[in-house]
Amino acid sequence: MRNKSRKGKVSFVMNHSKSLRLRFRREFLVRNSIWVFIVFFATAQAILSGCNGASHETGVYPVTDDSRRLSNVTLTDQYGHHLPLTALEGKPALFDFIYTSCAGECQLLTQHMKLIADKLGPDLGARVSLVSITTDPEHDSPRRLRDYAKAFNANLNGWYFLTGPPAQIDELMQGLGLNRSRDSNGEIDHVLGYFLVSPDGHEMVEYSQRVDPSIPARDAKEAVTPKTMIGRLTANLRLL
Numbered sequence: 001m002r003n004k005s006r007k008g009k010v011s012f013v014m015n016h017s018k019s020l021r022l023r024f025r026r027e028f029l030v031r032n033s034i035w036v037f038i039v040f041f042a043t044a045q046a047i048l049s050g051c052n053g054a055s056h057e058t059g060v061y062p063v064t065d066d067s068r069r070l071s072n073v074t075l076t077d078q079y080g081h082h083l084p085l086t087a088l089e090g091k092p093a094l095f096d097f098i099y100t101s102c103a104g105e106c107q108l109l110t111q112h113m114k115l116i117a118d119k120l121g122p123d124l125g126a127r128v129s130l131v132s133i134t135t136d137p138e139h140d141s142p143r144r145l146r147d148y149a150k151a152f153n154a155n156l157n158g159w160y161f162l163t164g165p166p167a168q169i170d171e172l173m174q175g176l177g178l179n180r181s182r183d184s185n186g187e188i189d190h191v192l193g194y195f196l197v198s199p200d201g202h203e204m205v206e207y208s209q210r211v212d213p214s215i216p217a218r219d220a221k222e223a224v225t226p227k228t229m230i231g232r233l234t235a236n237l238r239l240l
Contacts, residue, residue: 058215059193059208068203071175075133075164078146083160085172089201092223093129094216097173097191099136100148105190109209110152113194117155119217125158128220133162135180135188137169176203198223 074084096113098106113132117124124130132149134140140148145161154161163169170180173191181189194207194216204223207216 059211060215060219061206061208063203063206065177066202068177069175070197070201071171073164073168073172075162075168075172076142078142078149078156078161080142083162086201088129088131088197090199091127091129092199092204092220093131093197094220095131095133095176095195095197096193097133097135097178099134099188100140100144101136102188102190105192105209107152109192109194110148110154112209112213113159114152114154115213116194116217117159119214120220123221124155127224128158130159131162132160133169133172135169135173135191137163137166196220196223 070085070088072084072086074082077083094113094116096109098109100106110132113130117130120128120130132145134145140163142163145163149156149159149161166180173180176195176197178191183189192209194209194211195203196205196207196216196219198204205216205219
């Protein structure tokens with residue numbers, strides 16, 4: 001009887017121990033599975049955030065519409081010289097649209113453009129052009145644009161302030177998917193952003209007015225050659 005009792009106790013202990021091991025193993029696998037899922041989810045979120053950050057958080061919007069490009073128009077710079085926009089081809093150019101009587105948004109755009117020019121350093125003019133075009137050509141003469149540029153201490157070596165016939169301005173803006181218009185009070189609508197155009201005249205990227213100045217400066221430098229990442233992206237888009 002005692003031997004049977006001992007055997008029963010031993011069997012019970014062994015079965016109980018085995019049960020505990022199995023339960024522990026199941027809990028361990030469940031916990032590990034949960035952690036694997038958490039790590040996977042966090043990694044996926046980080047990757048998606050990085051991708052979305054390039055187009056939303058930093059105010060960068062790549063353009064895939066191949067029809068957006070510079071029109072073949074001739075405008076007038078701050079010195080009164082005629083400038084065919086085809087003369088800008090061969091270098092990337094960063095555009096913005098302002099008018100000199102604007103006391104708010106346009107001045108902020110120009111201040112921001114000045115920061116981008118500072119980031120470009122010696123590449124401004126030599127490798128990259130900046131172009132500010134008036135949306136009020138009826139009033140903004142070359143001299144008025146030159147005075148406006150001087151007020152912001154703009155580096156005019158490679159930074160053009162352009163005016164011209166309203167129809168030419170309209171054609172240029174439409175080529176970049178924009179329109180020159182006025183609000184219900186007759187005020188000129190603002191274009192709150194910047195537009196990077198590739199050396200072959202196609203629009204590459206749009207930036208919000210809040211973009212970090214180092215980003216369009218970096219992109220413009222990279223767009224000089226197709227060997228860089230953004231240059232390769234542009235070349236690939238041309239083939240689509």
